[in-house]
Amino acid sequence: MAHINIHVPKLPTDQEFTEELLSKHASVSTLYRRALWVTGLLFMLGVAAFIARAVSDGISVNDRPAWGYLAATVAFLLTTAGAAPVIAIAMRVVKAHWQRPLTRVAELYSVVGLLTLLLTIPLLLMIPPAAGRRTIWFQDTDPPTLGLATDGKIFGAPHLYDALAITLLVICGLALLFISSLPDMAVLRDRQIGRGKNFVRFMSHRWKGTWKQWKVSRSAVILLGIFYFMFLIYTITLFCVDFSLSLVPGWRDAIYPTFQSLNALQAGLATTIVTLYLVRKFCHLEKYIGVEQFWGASKILLALSLLWFYFWWSGFIVFWYGRTPQEQDLLQLLMFGPYRYAFMFAFILNFLLPFLILMWNAVRKTVWGPPLAGACILVGTFLDKVRLYVPSWSVTDPLSGHSLKHIPSTNLPDVLDVAMVVGAIGGAVFLWLAVSKIIPVISLWEMREGISLKTVKRFLRRDILVHGKPE
Numbered sequence: 375m376a377h378i379n380i381h382v383p384k385l386p387t388d389q390e391f392t393e394e395l396l397s398k399h400a401s402v403s404t405l406y407r408r409a410l411w412v413t414g415l416l417f418m419l420g421v422a423a424f425i426a427r428a429v430s431d432g433i434s435v436n437d438r439p440a441w442g443y444l445a446a447t448v449a450f451l452l453t454t455a456g457a458a459p460v461i462a463i464a465m466r467v468v469k470a471h472w473q474r475p476l477t478r479v480a481e482l483y484s485v486v487g488l489l490t491l492l493l494t495i496p497l498l499l500m501i502p503p504a505a506g507r508r509t510i511w512f513q514d515t516d517p518p519t520l521g522l523a524t525d526g527k528i529f530g531a532p533h534l535y536d537a538l539a540i541t542l543l544v545i546c547g548l549a550l551l552f553i554s555s556l557p558d559m560a561v562l563r564d565r566q567i568g569r570g571k572n573f574v575r576f577m578s579h580r581w582k583g584t585w586k587q588w589k590v591s592r593s594a595v596i597l598l599g600i601f602y603f604m605f606l607i608y609t610i611t612l613f614c615v616d617f618s619l620s621l622v623p624g625w626r627d628a629i630y631p632t633f634q635s636l637n638a639l640q641a642g643l644a645t646t647i648v649t650l651y652l653v654r655k656f657c658h659l660e661k662y663i664g665v666e667q668f669w670g671a672s673k674i675l676l677a678l679s680l681l682w683f684y685f686w687w688s689g690f691i692v693f694w695y696g697r698t699p700q701e702q703d704l705l706q707l708l709m710f711g712p713y714r715y716a717f718m719f720a721f722i723l724n725f726l727l728p729f730l731i732l733m734w735n736a737v738r739k740t741v742w743g744p745p746l747a748g749a750c751i752l753v754g755t756f757l758d759k760v761r762l763y764v765p766s767w768s769v770t771d772p773l774s775g776h777s778l779k780h781i782p783s784t785n786l787p788d789v790l791d792v793a794m795v796v797g798a799i800g801g802a803v804f805l806w807l808a809v810s811k812i813i814p815v816i817s818l819w820e821m822r823e824g825i826s827l828k829t830v831k832r833f834l835r836r837d838i839l840v841h842g843k844p845e
Contacts, residue, residue: 386661388822392561395821398657399814400567405656406807413804420797423790428496430790438500438621439782442767443791445617446759447798448493452540452613453634453755455486455802457642458649459547460606461671462554463599471841472670474824475663478817479653480646481554484547485809486802491544493798498533500767501616507773509620511535532616539612543605550598553591556581557819570812610635618766622707624700624777629689636685640678640724641755644748647671649806651745653815662816665741672744676732679751683725700777707765712784716761723754 386394424444431440462480465473504511511531528535559578562568581587611631619625647668654663690709693701709717728747737743768782787795827842 386825388825391662391821391825392818394661395814395816395818396561396565396567398659399562399811402569402811403656406811410804410807413800413807416800417797417804420794420801423793423797424496427790427794433496433499435500435502439768439770439785441497441500442764442785443760443787444493444794444798445497445767446756446763447795448490448497449613449617449759449763450756451486451490451493451798451802452610453638453759454641454645454752455483455806456490456543456547456609457606457638458483458645459550459599459642460603460639461643461646463550463603466595466599470670471824471827472666474820475659475816476646476650476667476671477820478555478813478815479650480642481551482806482809482813482815483645484544484551485805487540487544487547489798489801489805491540494537494540497617498537501532501536501621502773504528504531507620508623508626510615532612532620536612536616539605539609543602543609546598546602546605550595550602551813552577553594553598554817555813556591557583557588558814558817561818562814568811568814573812606638607635610638614762618763621766621773622704622769622778623771623773623775625704627689627692629685629692633682633685633689636678636681637724637755637758640675640682641751643671643675643678644751644755647675647744647748648752651741651748654741657815659816662821665739668741668744669739672732672738672747675728675744675747675751676738679725679728679732679747683729686721686725703778703781707769707778707781708761711781713761713765716757720754720758720761723750724758727754 427440427444431437433441458480460480462473462477465477509532511528556578559574560581560583562571563575563578568574611634614631614634619627619630650663650667650671654660693705705711707713727750731743731747731750732738764785765782768785769778770782771779829840829842830837831840832838
């Protein structure tokens with residue numbers, strides 16, 4: 375069946391679209407160079423701060439309180455950039471027409487996984503072994519894992535499996551980006567356009583565009599997308615448990631991994647929407663990125679914001695209703711104590727403001743409304759990671775205990791913390807910008823497919839836009 379839309383934009387031809395996008399891809403503006411320099415310098419500043427912190431405080435299990443903000447930043451990158459490719463995957467699965475301009479924007483964040491993996495390595499050195507404390511990795515050792523109900527020992531837990539999970543996620547994301555961009559790299563290869571010509575030529579030298587190659591490519595994109603989604607949920611589950619929950623004596627929350635996974639979907643979509651707005655504005659792609667993309671994404675973002683509140687409430691009410699001394703200490707540590715302002719702003723920015731912005735269809739159906747809500751969610755997500763990971767890494771009580779002995783005071787960031795946070799985020803933006811000049815920021819083959827499935831026909835006294843159904 376055809377889909378009828380009363381809004382009839384002027385449809386570009388396949389050739390017009392290709393020539394315009396290739397021209398924009400080949401050009402390098404002054405603003406782009408400045409952004410690359412600024413983010414690159416911020417990243418180098420973060421590297422210098424990391425070295426200074428490692429020299430002054432060390433990197434060991436006992437040095438964990440000094441690295442809380444870096445742990446929160448890694449969790450933030452995993453939740454935002456790491457989850458962004460899932461948006462492209464989901465939109466491809468449901469075959470939404472409006473998703474075509476945003477899939478590549480989301481997939482390019484796969485390269486940020488390399489930075490996330492690199493930053494995770496020193497954090498792993500500060501995670502204590504599973505023996506003698508409560509953790510999901512049951513160890514029959516001396517001392518054993520608290521609450522051990524079975525015999526046996528899991529080799530390398532938790533360090534090996536955390537590292538393996540993030541590594542598999544990064545490999546799957548890079549493979550997804552490579553397969554989905556292969557037809558576009560072949561176009562750049564044939565026309566000798568863009569940066570990294572030798573790299574593009576090497577990566578796409580086998581692509582001829584045969585029917586068999588297209589069939590394999592489409593199947594591989596779907597298959598890799600499914601695996602990426604599974605690895606993302608698995609990685610976030612392990613990361614939030616091993617890098618925060620299990621570091622606080624007495625913290626037991628079965629909903630916490632699900633809440634963090636849901637937050638990743640929300641923040642990943644917010645990252646994609648904000649980036650799409652910036653690409654539209656600064657790359658002058660208003661002709662191809664219109665209201666339709668933001669309107670469609672805003673409905674999903676509204677639903678995810680409501681789910682954020684639902685899962686937070688589901689975890690919170692257990693502690694609030696029981697209010698044992700142990701649960702009251704956890705509420706003080708994570709929500710109402712030293713980090714209450716971070717929690718309050720996270721609640722407002724992750725749920726309240728996005729809900730108030732996106733509840734109005736007149737605002738959802740704009741170019742600026744969904745990006746505004748997305749920007750609020752990104753800031754709120756970072757504050758949420760701060761109030762979860764910084765206090766967890768500040769706890770100095772023996773992990774063999776059943777509850778907190780004392781609640782640590784607020785760990786305010788110093789100059790090195792700020793530099794590492796800004797440097798890590800700057801490094802993520804730098805990687806995205808750099809790769810966007812090697813691989814087109816908008817998928818050429820998907821957009822050309824979309825153009826071929828559109829036509830304008832006369833119906834009674836008006837022109838209507840008819841969308842063909844793909845496959």
